Amino acid sequence: MSGIGKTVLVKRFVDLNLEQFEVIIWRSLKYPKSLDLLINDLLNVCHVETFHTTSIPKYLDDKLKKIFDLFANKKCLIILDDVQNIFITGQIAGQYQPEYQDYQNFFTMISETQHQSNIILISREQCAEMESLDQALYPIKCLELSGLDDINILNDTGLTNENSYLQLIKFYEGNLMYLKTIATLIKKNYDGQVSEFLAENTLHITSKMQFYFREVFNHLSPIEQNIVLQLIQLKIPIFREDLRQSLNLSSVDFNNY
Numbered sequence: 001m002s003g004i005g006k007t008v009l010v011k012r013f014v015d016l017n018l019e020q021f022e023v024i025i026w027r028s029l030k031y032p033k034s035l036d037l038l039i040n041d042l043l044n045v046c047h048v049e050t051f052h053t054t055s056i057p058k059y060l061d062d063k064l065k066k067i068f069d070l071f072a073n074k075k076c077l078i079i080l081d082d083v084q085n086i087f088i089t090g091q092i093a094g095q096y097q098p099e100y101q102d103y104q105n106f107f108t109m110i111s112e113t114q115h116q117s118n119i120i121l122i123s124r125e126q127c128a129e130m131e132s133l134d135q136a137l138y139p140i141k142c143l144e145l146s147g148l149d150d151i152n153i154l155n156d157t158g159l160t161n162e163n164s165y166l167q168l169i170k171f172y173e174g175n176l177m178y179l180k181t182i183a184t185l186i187k188k189n190y191d192g193q194v195s196e197f198l199a200e201n202t203l204h205i206t207s208k209m210q211f212y213f214r215e216v217f218n219h220l221s222p223i224e225q226n227i228v229l230q231l232i233q234l235k236i237p238i239f240r241e242d243l244r245q246s247l248n249l250s251s252v253d254f255n256n257y
Contacts (some may be wrong), residue, residue: 002212003177004145006122007081013120014077016237021077023070030082038064042078046070060102068109071117083123089219092256093207104129111140124216128216137152147173164194171203181206223249223257 011215025045027038029152041068043056070076086100087093097106109131121130130142151165153176159165172178187204190197197204197207205213217225226247233237238246244254 003175022074026079028081029085032086036060071115076117078119079192081122083121084125087125090221092123156194158187160192160195161194176198181208191255
């Protein structure tokens with residue numbers, strides 16, 4: 001999810017591993033560009049970084065061959081942030097928009113071609129190319145965050161009642177964005193007193209959080225939206241099969257979404 005700290009952790013990883021790579025390139029897909037333009041960009045930077053002056057080929061297939069030759073000969077680290085923006089809104093996760101379909105082939109080639117480089121994809125949405133059952137053959141790893149219940153998350157926020165930090169963190173599921181906006185609210189309206197805020201036993205949803213939730217919800221497919229709405233109405237846990245039947249979904253559709 002957004003605000004959980006993915007980008008911050010990758011930046012920290014880069015800081016700690018600068019000497020491990022000959023070329024490091026970070027690009028955001030917040031406003032996506034075609035794969036052709038992205039490869040142009042990567043080749044241009046790599047030529048400068050490695051003091052090469054050869055021209056960039058005209059056709060995408062030739063550009064891909066050239067970039068993979070570079071990946072094989074140089075230890076590169078390529079980071080692509082906001083990858084979810086090349087996927088289709090309102091569909092099963094990881095479905096590429098038509099104009100960005102070439103990325104699927106690019107990601108597949110990265111996982112199946114022998115080279116010494118690495119690519120990190122930062123995304124809210126996972127696609128099939130980010131998964132692998134045989135990591136010995138295809139070294140792909142999807143990393144899950146841990147340590148989200150560490151009270152040090154709230155250091156330097158100006159809040160008091162440190163003994164209540166853990167309860168606040170669990171209340172907002174360790175999401176850094178939620179905690180940042182709720183810490184601002186506590187400082188403003190509760191004089192920084194976490195215990196006073198928690199005494200109300202109310203899950204406060206700030207306007208910033210509401211905007212984010214609407215954005216996430218609108219990005220879901222209609223079936224996923226129905227699943228979310230059904231779960232919201234439940235007061236107790238429900239078995240998977242009971243939820244499927246209540247939504248009148250086939251097992252195939254339910255598992256896909």
